[in-house]
Amino acid sequence: MTECPVCAADVESKDKIAGEVFPCVDCGTELEVRALEPFAVEPAPKEAEDWGE
Amino acid sequence: MTECPVCAADVESKDKIAGEVFPCVDCGTELEVRALEPFAVEPAPKEAEDWGE
């Protein structure tokens, strides 16, 4: 468990995978799993999705 | 068996190895084994031996 860096809501680590991008259940900010042990999240970059190479 | 390309003397293939450089027993020209099957020789290049890389 950790906190959303934007609205401080609880963020569940259960069955998250490394690098996963998901919305905060409270404020909807897109968060990214930066580490699993210890569980840490950060706001995901906002840029539009790019072409594949 | 083949012939020396310079003096036509017989050149024995027995226990020669591919690429081997050796003198013709008759005229002394440096010969090189270009193939074993069939056995073929040619005069070896004359340049001085070079530095290794």
Added chain:
Amino acid sequence: MEDLVGRAGCVLVHGGSESVDRLGKELGRPPEFYTTPSGVVSRRCEPAHLATVVLALAGEVQTSLVAALGRRGVRAVGLSGVDGRLVLARRRSNVRAVRDGRVVRLADDLSGTVETVDASLLRGLLGLGIVPVVGPPAVTSEGTVVNVDADLIAARVAGALGAETLLLLTNVPGLLREPSDRTSVVPRVRREELPGAIERAGGRMKKKLHAAGEALEAGVGRVVIAASDRAHPIAAALAGDGTEIR
């Protein structure tokens, strides 16, 4: 290759994913692919893959192209986008893939998009009578080496030099109305029809059309997508034997 002999003011831009993939397998790190959330399938460009790209393109492909041109009397010099900071790119920081049904960000991805091409180095070499042979990778303003699409390099090189024509030579004779029918070449695509054509196209052709658009936007006179596997591919393409976009 013979087609380049005697042609002044040419720049050759190359890719080489076959060489990259073959070398990757030889090194025991075959290419990995991922699917973006919007369904585009792309080659993963983690650090090990970028190293393979550098070896294969800046090393093998470029040296053999330059040597082959040299044997035909064409004085060529190989450049990657890193050389003289020829191709400045922005590293993609938001590359996402679908993994086990989840969306993940590929934080170690080292692919980029072309931002600018520095024409001064190319003009300098062209002024010496040299044919620049340019290929990926490129470099970011901070100096990070990143992989970029060769067709996009070609588009930006052509734009930076104010080229009259950009030829995108490939293994199909042009944009095909019916992808399985090599005789169904669309002879002409007007600039305003390009977005629709990009929409309908798939795979490599989608990227070539995308690059063609970027080239026109950068001021290139026309783009021709034509076949590379024939006797005089350059002469034929210049004569419009393919899909001309302007």
Added chain:
Amino acid sequence: MEDLVGRAGCVLVHGGSESVDRLGKELGRPPEFYTTPSGVVSRRCEPAHLATVVLALAGEVQTSLVAALGRRGVRAVGLSGVDGRLVLARRRSNVRAVRDGRVVRLADDLSGTVETVDASLLRGLLGLGIVPVVGPPAVTSEGTVVNVDADLIAARVAGALGAETLLLLTNVPGLLREPSDRTSVVPRVRREELPGAIERAGGRMKKKLHAAGEALEAGVGRVVIAASDRAHPIAAALAGDGTEIR
């Protein structure tokens, strides 16, 4: 690397046998060595090894050197001897080895000796404010790519440009009177003493002294053999902190 910042009129010549050997092992083709009839131990340069040299030097080493220089604000361009036919070499056709007690000729060997360096390309790049980063391989007049000794490329590049000084930076502080004693640096070798020094030296140092002789013969003012593994290797070597040969 910092030492190059702000220095005009520099050409950087590199080898990279560690990278070549490492990549060779990764590709499952580790380097093979042979002994010439006169006892010199050398690296075999059959076609597969040459391919490894091209990948490692023209690909990996050169791209990382150019990128590292770029991060320090030094605009560099990587060139192999094939680029613009910068380094013309003669392929060695008489490379001999001792095998099972016999002398054999290595007919598939692709090593060569440097014949000429084309200074015009280097001057053109220097004129654009660019630092050329040059490395093996080289090319024969027929267009065959061959491997050549990097120190000899350096000697000939310095000669072709009429350089005042050639620095041969290496992992020892200079020619050592006692090879095991790093403090026994011979400060000065006069040109006429060089043949004797070459005779007494072994391994890489023999080749560096040989290259120094070629450089002086090509008109270079002085050669300094000095240590590379220190803070400001170029400044120190220019100040003569090593073995100066003139």
